[in-house]
Amino acid sequence: MPKRLLGLLLVLPALAVIAFLFILPLIMSAVGAFQVEEAFGWGNFIKTFDLYTKDIIFTVVIVSLSTVLIGIASIAIGGYLTLGEHPVAVAILRWLYRWPMFIPFIVVGQILRTFLSKNGMMNNTFINLGLLTPLDAVSFLDWRGIVIAFVWKQTPFVALLVAGAMASINRDTIEAARNLGASRLRLLVEIVVPQVAMTLTVGLILSFVTMMSVLSVPLMINAQSPTMLTADIAFRVNSYGDYGVANALGLISLVLAGSVAWIYLRASLKERA
Amino acid sequence: MERDGFLELRGVASHYGATQVLTDIDLSIAKGEFVALLGSSGCGKTTLLRLLAGFISPSAGEVKVRHRDVTHLPPDKRGMALVFQSYALWPHMTVAQNIGYGLKLKGVARAEIANRVAAMQSLLGLDGLEARKPQALSGGQRQRVALGRALAVDPEILLLDEPLSNLDARIRLTVRHELRALQKRLGITAIHVTHDREEAMVMADRIVILNAGKIAQAGTPEDVYNRPASAFVAAFMGAENVILLNGTLEDDDFSIAAGTANVAGNVPLAGRPLASGPVEARFRPEAARLFEAGEIAVIGPGITFRGEVAAVSYPGGHWRHVVRLGQTEIMADGTQAFEPGTRVGVFVPAEALFLFKSPEAASVSPISRASSGKVHA
Numbered sequence: 001m002p003k004r005l006l007g008l009l010l011v012l013p014a015l016a017v018i019a020f021l022f023i024l025p026l027i028m029s030a031v032g033a034f035q036v037e038e039a040f041g042w043g044n045f046i047k048t049f050d051l052y053t054k055d056i057i058f059t060v061v062i063v064s065l066s067t068v069l070i071g072i073a074s075i076a077i078g079g080y081l082t083l084g085e086h087p088v089a090v091a092i093l094r095w096l097y098r099w100p101m102f103i104p105f106i107v108v109g110q111i112l113r114t115f116l117s118k119n120g121m122m123n124n125t126f127i128n129l130g131l132l133t134p135l136d137a138v139s140f141l142d143w144r145g146i147v148i149a150f151v152w153k154q155t156p157f158v159a160l161l162v163a164g165a166m167a168s169i170n171r172d173t174i175e176a177a178r179n180l181g182a183s184r185l186r187l188l189v190e191i192v193v194p195q196v197a198m199t200l201t202v203g204l205i206l207s208f209v210t211m212m213s214v215l216s217v218p219l220m221i222n223a224q225s226p227t228m229l230t231a232d233i234a235f236r237v238n239s240y241g242d243y244g245v246a247n248a249l250g251l252i253s254l255v256l257a258g259s260v261a262w263i264y265l266r267a268s269l270k271e272r273a
Numbered sequence: 274m275e276r277d278g279f280l281e282l283r284g285v286a287s288h289y290g291a292t293q294v295l296t297d298i299d300l301s302i303a304k305g306e307f308v309a310l311l312g313s314s315g316c317g318k319t320t321l322l323r324l325l326a327g328f329i330s331p332s333a334g335e336v337k338v339r340h341r342d343v344t345h346l347p348p349d350k351r352g353m354a355l356v357f358q359s360y361a362l363w364p365h366m367t368v369a370q371n372i373g374y375g376l377k378l379k380g381v382a383r384a385e386i387a388n389r390v391a392a393m394q395s396l397l398g399l400d401g402l403e404a405r406k407p408q409a410l411s412g413g414q415r416q417r418v419a420l421g422r423a424l425a426v427d428p429e430i431l432l433l434d435e436p437l438s439n440l441d442a443r444i445r446l447t448v449r450h451e452l453r454a455l456q457k458r459l460g461i462t463a464i465h466v467t468h469d470r471e472e473a474m475v476m477a478d479r480i481v482i483l484n485a486g487k488i489a490q491a492g493t494p495e496d497v498y499n500r501p502a503s504a505f506v507a508a509f510m511g512a513e514n515v516i517l518l519n520g521t522l523e524d525d526d527f528s529i530a531a532g533t534a535n536v537a538g539n540v541p542l543a544g545r546p547l548a549s550g551p552v553e554a555r556f557r558p559e560a561a562r563l564f565e566a567g568e569i570a571v572i573g574p575g576i577t578f579r580g581e582v583a584a585v586s587y588p589g590g591h592w593r594h595v596v597r598l599g600q601t602e603i604m605a606d607g608t609q610a611f612e613p614g615t616r617v618g619v620f621v622p623a624e625a626l627f628l629f630k631s632p633e634a635a636s637v638s639p640i641s642r643a644s645s646g647k648v649h650a
Contacts, residue, residue, distance in 0.1 A: 172361030175328055180375035180426060181349030190374075194365035 033247035044248040051245075056252060058226040062143055063211045066150035067204050073151060074159035074203065078196070079188040082166040083174070101156040108153045109220030116140035116148065116221070145221035146228070150211050158203035165199035166192055198271065205264050209257045229253050279304040280325075280430060280462060285334035287320055294320045295486045298334070302479075304429075307456055307463045309477035311470065313509070317486040318466045322432050325464065326355045338429070349378075353430040354423035358438060360415045362407040368394070368418050369403035375426035393421040396455075413444045420452070424459070431456070433465040437472060449476055470510060474498065482506050504553050504629045512555040512627055514603040516578070520628075521549040527628065529576055534598035538576035540623035551631040558593060560625030561605035566616035574623035578603070582615045 036043035049056075077097050084090040100108070115121045118139040126132035140148065169192065177191045193200070218228040229249050236246040285298040295317045302308050310318040323329050325336060327348035335344045343351045354375075362371050372393050373386045381389070394400050397417040407415055416436060423431060436452075437445045453476045456463045467473050473480050474494045481491040482505075489509075490502040501507035508515070520529040527547055531537040554576070566579060580598040587593070592610040596603050596619055605619050 170359060170361060172357040172359050173363055175348075176355070176357060176361040176422070177363075177374070177378075178328075179326060179348045179353075179355045180422075181347075181378045182374075186378070191363060195363075197365070 029247045029250055032243055033251045036244060044244040048245050048248045048252065052229070052232055052249065054226040055229055055232055058143070059212070059228045059253075060256060062146055062228065063150070063208055066147050066154070066211055067208050069147065069151045070155050070158050070207055071200065071204050073155040074162045075188070075193055075200070077155070077159040078162035078166045079192060081163045082192060083184055083187060097159055098156045100153050101160070103153065104216075105149075105153060105214050106216040106220070108149050109217045112145055112149050112152070113141065113220055116145050141221050142224065143222065146217055149217045149221060150214070154207040154211065158200070158207055161199050161203040162196055165196035169195045198268065201264055201267060205260050208260050212253055212257050279306075279339060280464075281337040281340075282325075283335050283337070285321075285324065285331045285336065287317075287324055287329060287331050289320075293486060295324070295331070298488060300481060300488065300491065302462060302464070304462055305460045307453065307465065307476060307478045309473035309480045310464060310466045310483060311468070311473040311480050311509075312483035313468055316483040318468075318483050319434060320486075321483070322355070322434055322464065322466045325351075325430075326353055326432050327351050351430075352428055353432055354426055354428035355432040355434065356419050356423045356436045358435040360407075360419040360436075360439070362415060362418055362422070364407055366406075367403060368399060368405050368407070368410070371407065371418055372421045372425050375422060379426065389425055393425050396424075397421045412440050413448065416440060416448065420455075424461075429462060431461050431463045433463060435466055435468070437467070438469075445472075452476065482509060484509075499624070501555075501627055504555060504627075507555040507627045507629070512557045512560075514556050514558060514561075514605075516554045516598065516601060516603065517631060518552050518554050518576075518628075519550065520547075520552055522547060527552075534580055534601075535576055535578045538574070540574050540576065540626060540628070545628060547628055547630060553629045553631045554621075555627040555629070556621045556625050558604040559591070559606045560621055561603075561607075562620045562622075563594060563596075563605050563607035563611060564618050564620065565611070566618055568618065575621050576623075576626060578619040578621075580617060580619065582611045582613050582617055584613055585610050 033044055034040050034042070077093065081090055081094055084093075103111075113120075116139065117123075118137055120139075122140070123132065123137040127134055127137065173195070174187055174191055177187055182191065213230060214228075215230040215234055218231045219234070222228070222231075229252065233246045233249045233253075236242045236249065280300075280302040282298050282300040285295060286293070287295040298321060300308075310321060312318045320329065324331055327343070327346060327350075330345060335342055337343065338352060348355075363374070366374065369387075369390050373390045376386045376389055390403065394403060397420060399414065399417055399421065402410065402414065407418065410418065416439070419436065433452075437448055440448060449472060465473070465476060477494060479491060480494055480497050482489045482497060484505050490497050490506045492500075492502075497506060498510050501510055501512065504515075516534070518529050518532060518535065520527050522542070525542050526539050527542050527545070529535070529538045529540070529552075578596075578598050580596040580603075582594050583597045583602060584595040585592055587610075591606040591608060594605050594607060594611060594617075596605050596617060598619075603619070611617055
């Protein structure tokens with residue numbers, strides 16, 4: 001018995017940290033979402049859907065689109081690192097692609113703000129190259145800017161996971177397909193990607209959840225409506241002290257993130273069965 | 274069999290970085306022939322197979338199929354299919370998808386693929402397993418799926434990279450015969466890489482023994498077993514007993530002078546390129562005949578050694594003796610056991626005694642060390 005107690009004692013600090021700093025605040029927020037002036041009710045949610053339905057859809061669309069683009073980009077990077085036959089190009093890509101991972105979201109927002117604006121570097125370059133007249137230049141500082149920021153920042157992370165998984169698959173399975181005449185693209189799509197599907201899914205889900213919680217990028221790049229839920233939550237709390245609606249928005253974010261995790265859990269259970 | 278020209282290698286060489294892996298490989302393989310590439314690990318046999326398959330380009334020389342130069346063609350344009358040592362089945366595809374993938378790549382119609390896959394399954398005894406994933410198959414079944422995948426595209430040449438090495442010892446014996454029977458039935462040309470001497474012997478029409486990236490000998494199993502071209506081949510084919518002898522050339526005979534451990538003997542030259550002077554003699558333990566020192570030696574061409582039994586063990590079927598002959602030890606099998614310490618004679622008949630021009634006297638010694646280790650195993 002004392003041995004068992006000792007074991008419990010050892011995990012207790014960790015358990016306490018999780019309970020008091022994570023689970024308890026979560027429960028309090030969840031409960032708070034249903035509290036309207038000391039009574040329980042749906043008031044906060046009614047208000048949330050009245051004011052922010054567009055933003056919820058906006059968030060889901062932006063994050064989903066970004067996830068898809070991140071998936072495509074990271075498969076392309078991982079695929080080239082695995083199947084590329086030009087050693088110098090592979091080495092350069094291997095060295096380059098991870099850099100955005102070490103740049104904080106706020107800095108990404110800052111960089112892209114100056115890059116994507118109407119008079120930003122991108123448009124200036126296009127104008128100087130004669131591809132664009134100054135009159136046709138438009139600012140990308142809207143939903144497109146957010147998607148670009150997310151994809152730019154999150155692709156290296158997913159690509160890192162995917163490239164690692166691709167490097168560890170049995171090379172013979174690739175050569176067996178080459179032996180039968182598979183082209184490079186078919187090798188990637190039909191042989192390599194299916195074998196790293198689980199890793200890719202995990203990376204994309206982690207990215208999805210990360211993007212759901214980014215505040216700086218929508219604030220920096222998209223200072224207009226509709227915007228993302230994180231900006232709305234910050235606004236409710238900072239401008240109105242309205243914790244009820246903020247909690248409701250938070251809970252909705254949690255449900256969105258949770259549903260993705262659920263899809264992953266189901267897929268992984270099916271894989272094991 | 275069109276001996277010349279079906280699959281030909283001319284002066285093929287390959288290097289990996291600064292290391293020369295293959296040097297000057299010349300080989301001509303007939304249609305329908307089963308050739309085993311035999312060698313210890315690192316001898317270049319897998320490199321040679323991958324070079325044939327088109328995964329690596331030779332640094333020199335050319336590979337021809339039916340007089341057509343395929344040296345720089347991509348893997349799928351050579352009419353060859355490779356069966357990998359790891360099988361390399363695609364884990365996300367079912368058995369049927371694995372077997373049919375090559376046909377799908379060739380743009381064969383779906384119904385036709387289904388027919389060919391079903392035919393391949395019944396040929397290989399995989400009926401009813403089409404919906405299984407590779408993880409749900411036994412080792413033997415996986416091996417057959419890998420074979421089916423290679424055969425489905427109807428290759429002219431089947432390349433086998435140690436396909437049996439991952440199987441249980443017992444299954445391996447039956448698969449050897451199945452594979453060989455299948456190859457004969459389909460009339461397909463097969464090149465089989467292995468490090469297993471017995472496997473090569475029972476499966477192949479011809480054995481090509483590789484040593485340090487060069488062909489040490491190529492011939493029928495009987496040839497390489499009974500007429501090894503070099504001391505390396507003799508040792509690789511089991512003649513691990515090695516002794517240095519002195520002899521002189523006398524017409525068609527090679528007469529061996531009496532030494533510290535052997536009495537004088539005479540063996541027919543039989544076309545061997547020997548010169549008077551020191552020679553390296555090799556023989557298999559099972560070729561030796563043991564008798565007590567007092568007995569009269571067996572009459573016939575050959576050579577008799579005299580020594581003392583150092584150890585005896587029973588590996589099954591016969592008694593294996595370690596016999597000390599002066600400085601060296603040899604192994605000799607006998608139907609009866611001689612106690613350690615017994616003075617014995619060891620007779621090796623001429624046809625089982627392999628003589629080679631002696632290299633440096635010093636470079637011969639390591640064999641006896643290896644053999645004494647085996648006795649205690």
